[in-house]
Amino acid sequence: MGEFNEEPTQSPSKNGASFGANFELERGFGAAHLSSAVERFAVLKAAQSFASRLWERFGLSETPQTASELAVLKIRPQAHWSLVNFREMWEYRDLLWTLAVRDLKLRYRQTSLGILWVVFQPVAGAGVFALVFGWVAGMAAGKQSYFVFSLAGLLVWTAFQSTLSKSSMALLGNGALVSKVYFPRLLLPLSTLLSTLVDFAIGLVVFVVAGLLTGWRPDWLGLLTLPVWLAAALLTSSGVGLLAAALMTRFRDVQHALPTLLTFLMYASPVAYALSAVPEKWKPIFYWNPVTWMLEGARAALLGTTPVSGMWMAYSFGCSLTLFGLGVLCFRKMERSFADVF
Secondary structure (H helix, E strand, O other): OOOOOOOOOOOHHHHHHHHHHHHHHHHHHHHHHHHHHHHHHHHHHHHHHHHHHHHHHOOOOOOOOOHHHOOOOOOOOOOOOOOOOHHHHHHOHHHHHHHHHHHHHHHOOOOOOOOHHHHHHHHHHHHHHHHHHHHHOOOOOOOOOHHHHHHHHHHHHHHHHHHHHHHHOHHHHOHHHHHHOOOOOOHHHHOOHHHHHHHHHHHHHHHHHHHHHOOOOOOHHHHOOHHHHHHHHHHHHHHHHHHHHHHHOOOOHHHHHHHHHHHHHHHOOOOOOOHHHOOHHHHHHHHOOHHHHHHHHHHHHHHOOOOOOHHHHHHHHHHHHHHHHHHHHHHHHHHHHHHHOO
16 A cells, blocks of 8 residues: 655644744834834925915915905806906906917918018008009009008008908807807907007008108107007907907808908098098098098108098097997897807
């Protein structure tokens, strides 16, 4: 018979001793880890306490200590005909600047000429007007060349047209933003003014260069009135643009009708010709057009011609303020439904 070999086993006393030794070892190891964790927690707690005292010392406490320190935002319904909430607009001034810079950067992105289009457009327009009205039609432009004469009118007209066109499309172009995030909707049309001012400044440099090359001499006293006429043009175009933007959310026909109306208004205003060249029977229509006096006033400031009379200046600025106020009121009245149409 084969032998049955059984491996020797440890006695219960030996097993107990081994288990006790292992338990003591693990308990010591766990105690060391627990002690280390407690020490780390104590260090972090001390650092947090020191940081809190430091923040409180300089009045920079991150968390309010009492309920009175908590910021309270009260949301109230707006009246149907309400004016601008200037406090809210001021709180969102960073967003206004961000939108304005974004519009300026995106305007000529992915174009070969880039910002040179700002120079090319008024120069090309003034060249066409000089060819058609100055050379073909034989209209006079006073002592200045017809190119400089028409360029002076185009500066203010381009600012007017650009502001009106961009502000009227501000809501449709940012429909996703309007429908998802709350902010003062007036910021979108008003943010387009920065790019208009930049374009006007570049166009003014082009005008000065072209004028000096053709013998133009500036009237420094008259030039002081140029910002006033520019402000009147921007107020008028912003008011009409706000009204068009609000109407465009409900009636998309405004989007297609506006370019045609702007073209008609350009030829019904003395952009490419002098007011004195208009026949007498049509002059009353031009007189009651407030854009006429903005263009004539800006041209007088740049070219030193006869300034606009005080009566028509007051009429022009009265129309500018009225149209801007009417545009703001209509925009605010229809603002509640903007997010529902996108």
